[in-house]
Amino acid sequence: xxxxxxxxxxxxxxxxxxxxxxxxxxxxxxxxxxxxxxxxxxxxxxxxxxxxxxxxxxxxxxxxxxxxxxxxxxxxxxxxxxxxxxxxxxxxxxxxxxxxxxxxxxxxxxxxxxxxxxxxxxxxxxxxxxxxxxxxxxxxxxxxxxxxxxxxxxxxxxxxxxxxxxxxxxxxxxxxxxxxxxxxxxxxxxxxxxxxxxxxxxxxxxxxxxxxxxxxxxxxxxxxxxxxxxxxxxxxxxxxxxxxxxxxxxxxxxxxxxxxxxxxxxxxxxxxxxxxxxxxxxxxxxxxxxxxxxxxxxxxxxxxxxxxxxxxxxxxxxxxxxxxxxxxxxxxxxxxxxxxxxxxxxxxxxxxxxxxxxxxxxxxxxxxxxxxxxxxxxxxxxxxxxxxxxxxxxxxxxxxxxxxxxxxxxxxxxxxxxxxxxxxxxxxxxxxxxxxxxxxxxxxxxxxxxxxxxxxxxxxxxxxxxxxxxxxxxxxxxxxxxxxxxxxxxxxxxxxxxxxxxxxxxxxxxxxxxxxxxxxxxxxxxxxxxxxxxxxxxxxxxxxxxxxxxxxxxxxxxxxxxxxxxxxxxxxxxxxxx
Numbered sequence: 001x002x003x004x005x006x007x008x009x010x011x012x013x014x015x016x017x018x019x020x021x022x023x024x025x026x027x028x029x030x031x032x033x034x035x036x037x038x039x040x041x042x043x044x045x046x047x048x049x050x051x052x053x054x055x056x057x058x059x060x061x062x063x064x065x066x067x068x069x070x071x072x073x074x075x076x077x078x079x080x081x082x083x084x085x086x087x088x089x090x091x092x093x094x095x096x097x098x099x100x101x102x103x104x105x106x107x108x109x110x111x112x113x114x115x116x117x118x119x120x121x122x123x124x125x126x127x128x129x130x131x132x133x134x135x136x137x138x139x140x141x142x143x144x145x146x147x148x149x150x151x152x153x154x155x156x157x158x159x160x161x162x163x164x165x166x167x168x169x170x171x172x173x174x175x176x177x178x179x180x181x182x183x184x185x186x187x188x189x190x191x192x193x194x195x196x197x198x199x200x201x202x203x204x205x206x207x208x209x210x211x212x213x214x215x216x217x218x219x220x221x222x223x224x225x226x227x228x229x230x231x232x233x234x235x236x237x238x239x240x241x242x243x244x245x246x247x248x249x250x251x252x253x254x255x256x257x258x259x260x261x262x263x264x265x266x267x268x269x270x271x272x273x274x275x276x277x278x279x280x281x282x283x284x285x286x287x288x289x290x291x292x293x294x295x296x297x298x299x300x301x302x303x304x305x306x307x308x309x310x311x312x313x314x315x316x317x318x319x320x321x322x323x324x325x326x327x328x329x330x331x332x333x334x335x336x337x338x339x340x341x342x343x344x345x346x347x348x349x350x351x352x353x354x355x356x357x358x359x360x361x362x363x364x365x366x367x368x369x370x371x372x373x374x375x376x377x378x379x380x381x382x383x384x385x386x387x388x389x390x391x392x393x394x395x396x397x398x399x400x401x402x403x404x405x406x407x408x409x410x411x412x413x414x415x416x417x418x419x420x421x422x423x424x425x426x427x428x429x430x431x432x433x434x435x436x437x438x439x440x441x442x443x444x445x446x447x448x449x450x451x452x453x454x455x456x457x458x459x460x461x462x463x464x465x466x467x468x469x470x471x472x473x474x475x476x477x478x479x480x481x482x483x484x485x486x487x488x489x490x491x492x493x494x495x496x497x498x499x500x501x502x503x504x505x506x507x508x509x510x511x512x513x514x515x516x517x518x519x520x521x522x523x524x525x526x527x528x529x530x531x532x533x534x535x536x537x538x539x540x541x542x543x544x545x546x547x548x549x550x551x552x553x554x555x556x557x558x559x560x561x562x563x564x565x566x567x568x569x570x571x572x573x574x575x576x577x578x
Contacts, residue, residue, distance in 0.1 A: 006073050012446040013459050014074065015119070016438060018112070018147030018184035019170075021460070025066050026128065026175035033057055035130055035197065044090035058085055062201060067126055070179060071203055076120045078206035084214075088127065088198040089139060089188045097160020099167075099187040102146050102153045105268065109208040110182035112147045114445055121147075122205040123182025129172035130197035138192040140178070141169045143185035143290075144461070145440025150409040151286045153185060160187075164287060170460070172198075212246040219243055232258045272412055280369050288370065289409060291439035292480030293465070293473065299362045300423065300470035308353040309425050312382055312494060315340060315350070319384050325484075327393030329454035332486045334390030343380040343496065354380045357423055358498060366474060367500055371416040374503030382425070385493035390486055391433065394453050394462070397441045397481035404505035404538050405478020407442045417502045420477035425494035428467040433487035434495070435473060436464040442479035455485060469494075506536040528555050 006014075014020040026034075037054040041047075047058035061067075062081065071079045089095055103111060110123030133139055143166045146153070156162040169189065172178060180186060182202075204210050212218040222242035227234035235249035247264040261267070274282075288294045300308075319340045326332040343354040357363070358377055367375055398406065408415040428434045438452060438461050451457025464485050467473060475482055477499060487493050501507050514522045514533035522533050531546035547558045 006070070008447055009449040009451065009457075009459065012444060012449050012452070013461060014121075014179070014181075015114070015444045015446050016440045016461055017142075017144045018181040018440075019142055019144075020070070020074075020179045021170060021172070022066070022070070022177040022179065023173060024175050025064070025177040028175065030057075031130055031174045034061070034128075034199070038087070038130075038197065045084060045086035047085050061085070061128065061199075067177060070177075071124065071126070074119075074121050074179060075124055075203060075205055079124075079203050080206060081201060082123070082204035082208075082210045083202035085199055085201045088200050089191070089195065094188045095190050096188070099141075099143070099153070099158050099160070099185045101183055101185045102143075102158075103149045103183045104152045105266075107183070109204070109210050112181050112183050117445075119445075120205060121181045121183070122208045123210060124203050125178075125180040125182060125186075126201045126203060127178040127180060128199040128201075129174055129176040129178065130199055131174050133170075133172045133196050133198070134193075135169055135171040136192060137169075137196060138189045139169065139196055140180075140198060141167050141187050141189050142180065143167060145290055145443070146185040147181040147183040148440065148443045149286070149290050151282075151289045154283050154286055156283075157185075157286075162283075164283065165465075166287075166290070209240045209245075212241055212243070217241060218246075230260055232260060235260050278369070279365055284366070285369070285414070288474070289414065291437075291463075292407070292442040293437055293439070293475035293482075294366070295465055295467055296362060296366070296472045296474070297468065298470050299360070299472045300425075302470075304353060304356070305425060305469055308423075308496070309494060311343075311346065311350045311353055312340060312384070312425070315346065316384075318342075324390045325392040326390040326486070327454055329391060329393060329456055331456050332391030332393070332454065334388045334486045335386075337389055337392070338384040338386065338492075339381050340384055341379070341381045343382060345379075354496060357421075357496065362472060363421060367419060370414050370419050370474065371500075371502045372413075375419070375500045376503075377498050377500050378509060380496055380498045383422075383493050383495045383497060385433070385484075385487035387487060387490050387492075389433075389493070391436075391455065392484040394436065394438065394448065394455065394481050394483035396478045397438070397448050398444050398479060399447050402478055404507070407476050407479035416476050416479060417505055418477040418479070418499065418507070420475055420497065420499045422473040422475075423496040423498070424467045424469055424471045424473065425496065426469050426491060428465070428493075428495075429489060430466045431464070432489040433485040434464060434467075434493060435475070435482065436462050436485045437475060437480050437482040439463055439480075441481035442476050448481055452481070455483075505538065507538040510537075511535045512537050527557050531557050 010020055034057055037057050041050055041054060048055060048062065108122065112121045113119060127140065157164055157166065170178060218241055220242060221244040222239035223234040223237045223244060227237055232251055235251055238245045238248055250261040250264055250267055251258055252261050252267060284294055319338045321336040321338045324334065324336050326334065344351055357380065405418045422435060452459065452461060455462055465473065511517050512535040514530055517535045518533055522530060525533065528548060531548060537545055549556050549558050
């Protein structure tokens with residue numbers, strides 16, 4: 001193991017998902033010894049205080065070397081145990097549909113912080129699997145990327161009335177270590193094939209107040225005797241770790257007097273309130289901010305679908321097979337991608353089904369809250385992948401940052417500079433290929449690992465949404481890591497792709513040429529002067545946008561796009577940005 005730092009794959013996984021699965025940390029003999037000690041004691045907690053030699057097994061696990069190595073990086077030096085080890089799910093109150101955690105409203109004592117290349121999960125569960133747990137066995141469940149959510153969790157998701165396709169149950173093997181941020185949504189589902197053993201230790205950042213211990217100091221109040229019981233003065237004099245500090249007293253005021261509330265519910269006012277007239281579906285907004293994509297079901301009716309499919313059938317002679325796009329992937333290799341472009345320019349009446357899409361109310365209503373009005377599109381193309389068509393290697397994401405295609409959340413608003421929409425003309429079946437993405441990747445600060453890019457090693461992070469004909473997919477093109485899995489369905493793929501760019505930036509087209517933009521003003525300019533007179537253009541893969549370099553006090557023109565990379569330390573020698 002590298003003694004310095006976690007691998008980029010591990011950093012990426014934890015940063016994107018809010019958890020990290022570390023397989024085979026404990027030997028089979030160690031797991032057996034722990035289970036034998038639990039069998040003998042027949043107790044779900046108190047392990048650190050059991051008689052010797054049983055307690056030594058659990059005290060050793062408290063500072064297991066590989067665990068300590070991870071905790072130093074994920075929490076930071078000086079981490080501490082906040083809650084004693086116990087078996088997850090042994091209390092009846094734990095088992096059920098309810099989830100806990102989430103990052104809105106934020107609890108700083110358990111939150112995930114990241115800035116300037118450093119990060120700290122202030123609350124972290126170290127969960128040891130002492131038995132094999134299959135994906136359908138129940139037990140621990142999590143919501144990927146929820147440790148960074150900007151939007152309050154919908155109540156139906158919290159109570160389990162509507163899981164929204166977000167709740168995942170990790171499959172674990174005996175001896176595995178599962179590191180879980182406290183700020184991630186998590187819960188326990190009833191065991192389906194007999195109860196299993198998940199042993200959890202809860203750790204915290206060195207200064208973070210989370211819970212009291214069971215010792216004698218925690219059983220007494222900390223306030224001075226002169227402060228009357230129940231007084232505001234006594235309330236603000238409590239000290240961490242004492243009886244009167246967990247939960248701390250809650251003060252309130254009407255402007256004239258101050259009092260101690262009977263309820264311990266936190267008071268943390270906001271100047272913002274929900275707008276019932278915003279036209280935003282709150283579940284959609286949560287899903288969008290959490291994942292970086294959104295599926296809106298049933299936008300197209302049967303007549304519209306039939307007409308669009310008929311047009312695609314009739315213009316098969318215009319389908320062009322493009323390049324193989326799997327990016328050297330072993331699992332996603334195949335033939336080139338068939339495309340039918342120019343749908344908006346087809347002769348009448350064949351264009352009608354597609355022109356209807358570009359400013360449809362279902363699109364406009366969502367683009368307005370996803371990135372504000374003033375967006376534009378360049379046309380419509382239908383994917384016509386047949387069985388055996390290669391996947392498209394996953395690309396984009398928030399690292400390296402690309403402001404012209406990025407995502408931000410501020411003051412209750414979504415700022416997405418590029419939104420791409422795919423209208424599904426046919427069903428997209430599970431595990432048969434099509435659009436795929438890494439939910440939560442629009443907020444990551446780590447480079448995409450090669451295995452995720454090729455989908456040869458997805459680390460359990462890649463999702464391929466299933467959709468029905470007539471559904472519409474929205475995704476953050478540039479913000480969210482996305483691509484396509486190889487098409488394995490005998491029925492050809494039919495998805496109409498339409499890209500929208502915000503009014504703030506340009507990916508192609510428009511007035512670019514300096515002479516067209518400025519007229520006679522640029523006459524007789526040097527090449528270096530001429531270079532900065534262009535109109536806005538993203539430049540993607542074309543390498544046509546000039547960059548200016550200064551060497552030995554002289555300015556010269558370069559067309560090397562590598563200078564666009566914000567995180568140069570992650571770029572391999574000779575690598576260029578696409």
